Amino acid sequence: MRYLFLILAVLLSFGFVAIVKPKKTLGLQLLLAFSGAFLLALTIFDLLPEAYNASDPRSMGIFIMIGILLQIFLExxxxxxxxxxxxxxxxxxVFPWLLFISLCIHSFMEGLPLTSTNPILYGILIHKIPIALILSMFLLNSNLKTSSAVVFILIFSLMTPFGSFLANHMEFITTYKAPxxxxxxxxxxxxSxxxxFESSQGHTFNLRKLIVIFLGIVMAYFI
Ligand SMILES: [Zn+2]
Ligand SMILES: [Zn+2]
Structure with a gap:
């Protein structure tokens, strides 16, 4: 069931862009800021204590740093x-292979800690929506064939569920769950x-953004 939500979030976002053809609006910026705050807060409230409890905190710290470096590399x-x-x-x-492969690795990794019980699922789900919207806008406005765009989005939508599925069924991943x-x-x-950082352009004070960020943190706390 959780797989279905993850796939639908991406595909519906793509469908929405294809049909409505929205512009980059303030709404999208606010959604992005909310998703960033929500994901960051869930990671800190939920995943972080779990990881530090599961194993030796010093080695966990090293693996967290490896994750940060890996993401910088993917970018x-x-x-x-x-x-x-x-x-x-x-x-x-030409098909943007490098963009595609690094995004798929990122999405696959994101799926690994997901189980049906942990709230980080909602964080990933909300994070997918603005990203899929922006990605779809790019793909549909580019010179790529629509069929390539559909294949891109389809495979992208499957990567997080695929990561989650493997994490729950492969012994290797369950053994090394903590790192x-x-x-x-x-x-x-x-x-996140x-x-x-990027949602506050020029660091000018923006009350609406501050409110959605605050809301994201509070919701993550109570979920
Ligand atoms: Zn992601
Ligand atoms: Zn950036």
């Missing part, structure tokens, strides 16, 4: 698509703080 290729903006020459007709979760914590800490 050399994705150009930031997993946190809400795409820098890719949209006049090109793997710590790596994912690093990834999530990095992207970049989302928050």
């Amino acid at each position: 050399f290729f994705s150009k930031g698509a997993e946190h809400g903006h795409v820098h890719w020459d949209d006049q090109k007709k 793997i979760t710590a790596i994912v914590i690093g990834i999530l800490l990095h992207i 703080s970049v989302i928050l």
Whole structure:
């Protein structure tokens, strides 16, 4: 069931962009800021204590740092698509393989700590929506064939559920659950703080953004 929600969140976002053809609006920026705050807070409230309890805290710290480095490395290729903006020459007709592969690795990793009980699922789910919207806008406005765009989004939507499925069925991942979760914590800490950082353009005071960020944190606490 949780897999279905994750896939639907991405596919419906794509469908919405294809049909409504929305512009980059303030609403999207607010949604992005909310998702960043919500994901960051869930990671800190939920995943972090779990990881530090599960194993030796010093080695967990190292794995978290590895996750942060891994995400920085992935962003050399994705150009930031997993946190809400795409820098890719949209006049090109070739399939953006590097963007695609690094996004898929990111999404796959995100699926690893998901189980039906932990609240981080909602954080990932909410995070997917603005990212899928922005990605779909890019794909549909580029010179790529619509069929390539559909394949891109379809495979992208399957990666997180695939990660979650493997994590729950593969012995290797269950054995190394604690360090793997710590790596994912690093990834999530990095992207969610970049989302928050980039959502305050010029660091001008923006009351609406501050309210949605605060709301994201409070909701994460009570979920
Ligand atoms: Zn960025
Ligand atoms: Zn992500």
